[in-house]
Amino acid sequence: MFFASDNTGPVHPDVMAALAAANTGYAPGYGADALMDEVRERIRTVFEAPEAAVYLVATGTAANSLALATLSDPWSTVFCSPVAHIQEDECNAPEFFSGGAKLTLVPGGDRMTPEALRATIAGEETRGVHGPQRGPVSITNVTERGTVYSASDVAALCAVAREFDLPVHLDGARFANALVATNATPAEMTWRAGVDALSFGGTKNGCMGVEAVVFFDPKQAWEFELRRKRGAHLFSKHRYLSAQMAAYVTDDLWLRLARKANDGAVRLARGLKAAGAGFEWEPQANMLFPSFPRRLHKALHEAGAQYYVWEGDLDGSDPEEALTARLVCDWSVSDESIDSFLDVLRS
Template identity: 70%
Template sequence: MFFGSDNTGPAHPQIMQALAEANTGYATPYGADPLMEEVRTRLREIFEAPEAAVYLVATGTAANCLGLATLCPPTHTVFCSPNAHIHVDECNAPEFYTGGAKLTLVGQEDKITPEALHDAIEGEEVRGVHGPQRGPVSLTQATEFGQTYSVAEVAALCSVARDYGLPVQMDGARFANALVTANCTPAEMTWRAGVDVLSFGGTKNGCMGVEAVVLFDPAKAWEFELRRKRGAQLFSKHRYLSAQMAAYLRDDLWLSNARSANANMARLAEGLRQVPGARFAYEPAVNIAFVTLPRAVLQRLKAEGAVFNVWTGNLDKGDPEEPLLTRFVTDWSLPEAEIDRFLSLLTT
């Protein structure tokens, strides 16, 4: 009963098969392998962006930070949510990769509003040479709390950024999960709404370890290539990254996995709604739910082998009836029987 994170599950068998098939003979290194050309062509088709520059890296942190570094000089600041992964979970890697650019937090929630973004941007460049200059806006889709931006919301935020001449980067570690919820096209969710650079996630959705960076403005390509090399993300045996992403994109496996993960959460959420005392912090939109449950209930679940993350409070000490905010995440591979077993423990 693993609900800790979608990066705890296995890689999809088709990904593993692709890696095994790639592990024969010889292939040109550093991204010049034939599989990479397949990946590049397919992502351009998916995003209806024939000129887009496409690159692969091994981690989401590298994808986000190299993309941002391509857009953000060290004298500038990145505007992001206070709950954004680049702020709370990347150990100052954005500052490191950009050479010192700071982060300016926008609003109080995981979703940024146009009004809050406007105010945050207005708050910078007020000290001339003494303060940070306005830099890119970073959006997380889906957010760390499992919410999603609609196409209209993305477009509205990009419009504010454009009013100030600022580019927009999208952290899409769970882009596939958000896309199937939004029921729109990848192009509509990204460049048509105004996004300049996308981190296209694979690791959390069935890959072993690969993320794509899609630069919709190919003029930024050489800058990214230099930063990727300098940032130690240009793989020599690149075909093993290419093989994963190629298999991930074939026959829309990326969408199929996301639908499965989201469906697993829908099943879990339906059952949790029947539990006395359960309260959702947000309506689950993708494969993440934040739910408050009594400490005693969570302790019993843990004792039965359930894996989850208590977000606020101490699971081991305190009033048994105190509600604790807890995160549950489902992945593509989670068996329905495990979800049902978990829910049965809540009602016994």
Template identity: 70%
Template sequence: MFFASDNAGPVHPQVMQALVDANHGYAMPYGADPWMEEVRTRLRDIFEAPDAAIYLIATGTGANALALATLCDPFQTVFCSEVAHIHEDECNAPEFYTGGAKLTLIRSGDKITPEALEAAILKEGSRGVHGPQRGPVALTQVTERGSVYTVTELTALASIAKSYDLPVHLDGARFANALVTLNASPADMTWRAGVDAVSFGGTKNGLMGVEAVIFFDPSKAWEFELRRKRGAHLFSKHRYLSAQMAGYLKDDLWLTLARQANETCAYLADGLRAAGADFLYPPQANMIFASLSRAVHKRLHEAGAVYYLWSGELDGADPDEPLTARFVCDWSLTRDEVDKFLSHTN
């Protein structure tokens, strides 16, 4: 009954086998291995972007920070949601890797709205040399509260960014989960919508530890390569990153795993709804924010359920007080485990 994070789930056997298969003999280092060429070809096909520049990074923070650094000058600001991962959970890595660029937080809740984005852009860049200059717009898909931007919403936000000549970065740590929800194509959810660069996540969806950074404008490639090396994120034994990603993409495993996680999450949401839970946001992918009474939370924890409370304390006086919690489903979570969990909510 583990719902704390999709980072905690196991590596899929197909990915593990790909690593075993790659662990023979010698292979050129630093991304010159044959598996990396396979990954480039496959991702270019998936995104319908034959000229895209594609690189692998072992961590999501590294992927986001290095991508943003390539799109942002030190004297600029990155426009992002107030609950964006780059703000809440990356220990100022974007500021560090950009050489000091700030983050401008857009306070419009879980999703950035076009009106809020334009207001934030207009507010910055208005003080000449004395203030931060306008820089990239950073979007998160799936958002940190479990919501999914539609293609129309992404296009509207990117259109505003482009009207001010600003690039757009998409943090796609849960890219596959969003894509399954929308039943869209990767191209429609990225470059056709106006996205310039994407962090294509894998670690939360069955990989040991790999994210792809994709630039649809290949002119950014050399700068990113230099930043990756200077930032100590260029693996020497790179084949072990490449093999993971190759195994992930083979036979569309990445979509299969995301679909499993989303379907399990929908099943959990139905069960929580039947138990009287209130949802902070409508469940759309593989993450739920729901309120249950303190008494129910205590029963769940005593039964061994693992998840994070988002508000309130477990040790409180009022057993009926509603406490919000986050529940995340990974690809390996079974319905039997969900049923066991739900049995303690009534």
């Protein structure tokens, strides 16, 4: 019963096999390996973007921070949700890698609205040299609360950014889960909607540790290469990143794994609702935030369930007080583990 994060799950066998196959003989380093040529062409094909610049890094923080630094000036501000990963979970890495660009939070919840974004952008760049200058908009899809922007939602936010001539970055650590949830194509969710740069996640969805950064306009390519090297995120034995990503985008493995995770979340959410759990955010992808009594949280933890109590104190005194959990399904989740979790909850 492992629902702490999709980071905690195993690597898919196809990815492990690709790593093993790459681990023979010699190959050029720093992204000059033949596998990277294959990855570049496959991602361009998947996104219907033949001119896209494609790069690999090992972590989501590196992907987001280096992409945003490439789209920003040090005196810029990045517009994002108050609960965006770049705001809550990256230790000011975007500010660090950009040389000082700050984050400006768009009021509201996990999903920005065009109206709130427009008002927030308009409120900046009003103090001349004394204030931050408007910089990129960063959208997280799937959001940090498990909700999803449709392709038309992304397009509406991009349209606001274009009103101010600002670039758009999409944090897609769970991009595959968002596509499966909305039935959008990769192109519809990105460049056709107006996205300039994508952090295309693999680590949370069956890879060992690899993320792609995709610039749909290759004019950003050289600057990103320089920032990646200067930021110590250019792997010398790059073929091991390439091997993972090559396997990930072959035969739609990335979408099949996301569909398995999303389907597991649907099964889990159905059982939780039947058991009386409430949801602050309606589940839409592979991440759930149900609320149920403290006594049931304690029973689940005692039974070996692994997940985060998101809101509330597990050690509080009132057994009936509702606490909110965060439950995340990864590609390897089984019906048996979900049913075991629900059996404890019901008992």
